[in-house]
Amino acid sequence: MQDKGISQAVIGRxxxxxxxxxxxxxxxxxxxxxxxxxxxxSVTASQIRQDFNNxxxxxxxxxxxxxxxxxxxxxxxxxxxxxxxxxxxxxxNLGRALGNYLxxxxxxxxxxxxxxxxxxxxxxxxxxxxxxxxSELESFLKANNIDIAVLTIPKTGxxxxxxxxxxxxxxxxxxxxxxxxxxxxxxxxxxxxxSDSLMKLSYNISRYEGSKN
Amino acid sequence: MQDKGISQAVIGRxxxxxxxxxxxxxxxxxxxxxxxxxxxxSVTASQIRQDFNNxxxxxxxxxxxxxxxxxxxxxxxxxxxxxxxxxxxxxxNLGRALGNYLxxxxxxxxxxxxxxxxxxxxxxxxxxxxxxxxSELESFLKANNIDIAVLTIPKTGxxxxxxxxxxxxxxxxxxxxxxxxxxxxxxxxxxxxxSDSLMKLSYNISRYEGSKN
DNA sequence: TAGATTGTTAATCGATTAACAATC
DNA sequence: TAGATTGTTAATCGATTAACAATC
Numbered sequence: 010m011q012d013k014g015i016s017q018a019v020i021g022r023x024x025x026x027x028x029x030x031x032x033x034x035x036x037x038x039x040x041x042x043x044x045x046x047x048x049x050x051s052v053t054a055s056q057i058r059q060d061f062n063n064x065x066x067x068x069x070x071x072x073x074x075x076x077x078x079x080x081x082x083x084x085x086x087x088x089x090x091x092x093x094x095x096x097x098x099x100x101x102n103l104g105r106a107l108g109n110y111l112x113x114x115x116x117x118x119x120x121x122x123x124x125x126x127x128x129x130x131x132x133x134x135x136x137x138x139x140x141x142x143x144s145e146l147e148s149f150l151k152a153n154n155i156d157i158a159v160l161t162i163p164k165t166g167x168x169x170x171x172x173x174x175x176x177x178x179x180x181x182x183x184x185x186x187x188x189x190x191x192x193x194x195x196x197x198x199x200x201x202x203x204s205d206s207l208m209k210l211s212y213n214i215s216r217y218e219g220s221k222n
Numbered sequence: 223m224q225d226k227g228i229s230q231a232v233i234g235r236x237x238x239x240x241x242x243x244x245x246x247x248x249x250x251x252x253x254x255x256x257x258x259x260x261x262x263x264s265v266t267a268s269q270i271r272q273d274f275n276n277x278x279x280x281x282x283x284x285x286x287x288x289x290x291x292x293x294x295x296x297x298x299x300x301x302x303x304x305x306x307x308x309x310x311x312x313x314x315n316l317g318r319a320l321g322n323y324l325x326x327x328x329x330x331x332x333x334x335x336x337x338x339x340x341x342x343x344x345x346x347x348x349x350x351x352x353x354x355x356x357s358e359l360e361s362f363l364k365a366n367n368i369d370i371a372v373l374t375i376p377k378t379g380x381x382x383x384x385x386x387x388x389x390x391x392x393x394x395x396x397x398x399x400x401x402x403x404x405x406x407x408x409x410x411x412x413x414x415x416x417s418d419s420l421m422k423l424s425y426n427i428s429r430y431e432g433s434k435n
Numbered sequence: 436t437a438g439a440t441t442g443t444t445a446a447t448c449g450a451t452t453a454a455c456a457a458t459c
Numbered sequence: 460t461a462g463a464t465t466g467t468t469a470a471t472c473g474a475t476t477a478a479c480a481a482t483c
Contacts, residue, residue: 018474020425024418028400042440054440055476062442070441071483087421088428102319109315112400112417118424156427181427183420187241187325195430199423203414204325205237207396208300210412211331212233214369214394215301217408231450255464267464268452275466283465284459 015063022060023083025050030080042073092117094155095183098170099162100125100133100140103185107159108135118157122149126166150177157181164188228276235273236296238263243293255286305330307368308396311383312375313338313346313353316398320372321348331370335362339379363390370394377401 029050033041047054061067061074064086068074084090095113097104100123107113108123123135126143133140141149149155150173158179160167167186174182181197184190190198242263246254260267274280274287277299281287297303308326310317313336320326321336336348339356346353354362362368363386371392373380380399387395394410397403400418403411 016474017422020422021418023425024415024421027421028418044440053476055478056474058441058443059475066442068441069483070481071439073440086425088424089421091428093424093427102315102322106315106319107416110416113420116417116420118420157423180430181423183423197423197426197430199419199426201414201416201419202237203320203323204329205234205241206412206414207326207329207331208237208240208302209230209233210370210394210396210410211301211306212236212299213410213412214306215304217393217410229450257464266452268454269450271465271467272451279466281465282459283457284463286464 019060019063022052023087026057026060027080027083027087030076030083033076034080038076040073041076041079043068045073089116092119093157093181094119094121094153095157095159096122096124096146096149096155097135097159097161098124098143098146099160099166099185100127100130100135101161104159104161105135107161108138111136121153121155124149147173147177150174150179155179157183159183159185160190161185232273232276235265236300239270239273240293240296240300243289243296246289247293251289253286254289254292256281258286302329305332306370306394307332307334307366308370308372309335309337309359309362309368310348310372310374311337311356311359312373312379312398313340313343313348314374317372317374318348320374321351324349334366334368337362360386360390363387363392368392370396372396372398373403374398 029046030041043054043057046057050057058068061079064082067079067082095118097108097120104123104125108120114120120136120138122141123138124141124143124146125131128142130140131142155178158174158181160170160182162170164186167184167188167190171182171190171192175193175196179196181199182190182192184198184200185203187202187204189200192198242259243254256267256270259270271281274292277295280292280295308331310321310333317336317338321333327333333349333351335354336351337354337356337359338344341355343353344355368391371387371394373383373395375383377399380397380401380403384395384403384405388406388409392409394412395403395405397411397413398416400415402413405411
């Protein structure tokens with residue numbers, strides 16, 4: 010499970026493996042070969058074996074992979090065998106939606122706080138957590154052990170916040186703001202740029218339309 | 223602007239180019255060289271020139287690229303020079319959040335309808351659009367010219383919906399359900415798997431933690 | 436043991452970077 | 460014209476696929 014620079018291409022595929030293995034588990038399937046998984050997921054068996062072997066030998070020749078074991082191991086690799094505390098910054102529609110999303114909790118991501126600069130929102134509750142004013146963020150971070158900040162604010166505010174976050178122990182930012190964040194070494198950023206995603210979709214629509222004519 | 227199989231890697235970078243060009247435009251910058259853009263965006267100038275040249279020569283030797291022109295051309299490539307009608311299926315927190323998001327409208331994505339199976343939600347409004355019961359979806363699609371369906375429902379419901387969508391003229395699915403959709407040739411799917419994204423983040427936290435010890 | 440399937444090396448493919456001639 | 464910078468070809472790098480020996 011140690012890491013000698015696994016490519017992000019591989020990491021990006023692990024959650025999908027986990028999902029399919031979870032489904033197999035639920036269906037009571039005990040073992041799976043790379044070939045079976047390959048058909049199920051529409052990727053090559055070769056890629057599956059290569060991917061897994063980045064982290065060590067999880068399988069057994071002549072048998073395949075034990076579904077349960079593989080599921081557990083990939084969970085560990087993804088760091089899902091522990092808990093993370095997160096706060097949401099920006100209590101707009103998206104921020105509140107993410108706060109209400111229970112599936113994150115199941116995976117060990119614990120919703121600890123939600124902040125907004127709008128005093129109107131103060132005191133309202135999102136899944137039992139009271140919205141606090143952004144002015145309280147710093148002291149909250151100091152008093153609580155928060156790992157992840159979820160940024161659901163406009164880009165203008167996001168850039169300035171980074172300093173406050175990292176100097177108060179935030180180790181990762183899940184960034185929904187439409188801007189690239191500049192963070193110090195060791196702080197992780199994962200961007201979710203929804204409008205970028207939508208543009209890719211519109212590209213593919215146009216391209217297909219174009220190719221028909 | 224024609225397409226001889228541009229790789230999705232290139233397409234995936236176009237929205238980011240567009241964002242930086244938009245910023246330059248706003249700052250009144252008239253021209254930019256691949257090298258300047260390269261520094262701004264932390265990618266190689268070579269990649270920038272290669273990417274643009276997939277679509278034809280947008281620049282001028284000795285001068286660079288005209289910001290305005292390049293912005294317009296990339297917009298067109300991404301299919302942003304036209305309008306798309308979309309409906310949201312699933313009026314939970316995320317669905318409502320996306321319906322309320324005005325920036326999509328600015329890009330030409332027009333919010334036309336929102337549906338849910340829960341009768342409790344019926345009649346409530348999301349940005350002026352009344353939530354309808356899912357039973358009305360089919361007739362609504364037949365009566366209106368909808369291009370894109372945004373799926374913000376649990377995965378169990380999502381798979382069964384695909385048939386209804388594509389047989390009623392939907393050409394693209396923006397899929398927030400945590401499942402892989404099987405669609406006919408020519409129907410575009412763009413997945414936003416939020417929990418996958420969060421897992422990548424947790425992987426990178428754990429990896430960094432691990433590497434310190 | 437024979438059959439199956441992994442782990443792993445080698446071959447291929449594609450994407451990125453470097454280099455430079457063309458040209459504004 | 461001289462300088463700058465593109466467009467494009469060639470070189471490199473990395474990721475994917477194929478092949479097969481190891482082994483359960």
